[in-house]
Amino acid sequence: MNADIPPPGYKTDHSLVTIIINTKSNPRGPGFWKLNTSLLFEQEYVELIKKAISVVSEQYKYDNEIDDIRKRILCEVLKMEIRASSISFAKQIKLRMANLEATLELEIQNLVNETKSCSTDEDRDNLVIK
Numbered sequence: 001m002n003a004d005i006p007p008p009g010y011k012t013d014h015s016l017v018t019i020i021i022n023t024k025s026n027p028r029g030p031g032f033w034k035l036n037t038s039l040l041f042e043q044e045y046v047e048l049i050k051k052a053i054s055v056v057s058e059q060y061k062y063d064n065e066i067d068d069i070r071k072r073i074l075c076e077v078l079k080m081e082i083r084a085s086s087i088s089f090a091k092q093i094k095l096r097m098a099n100l101e102a103t104l105e106l107e108i109q110n111l112v113n114e115t116k117s118c119s120t121d122e123d124r125d126n127l128v129i130k
Helices: 037-041 043-059 068-117 121-125
Strands: 002-004 018-020
Touching: 037 043, 037 068, 043 068
Parallel strands: none
Antiparallel strands: 002 018
16 A cells, blocks of 8 residues: 655645555465363363373383483474364364254244244244244
């Protein structure tokens, strides 16, 4: 974006303002991943992460004292696995919630339709909520 105010023109006390707007924007990247800490209250998630840590730790098990490079590799691989497991689990939760929301919306719409078909208050009172 660029803005400019050129000097006033001949016999005028007004200035011309020009604005050039670039309509092309830079695409946004994935950014940094942040752990959704509410997942820590989900027992299923906690067990998933414990299992991932156990599997990665077993893969990088070393008989002797673990050297500094292997410690760093273990740490990076653990972070990578926790991130991947967390993202996958969060997607599953989001899908479950979307399905539940769709089901509830359908049930609400069905109830609205049933109440519209009732001609009296007594008919509405006799509706059975499933």
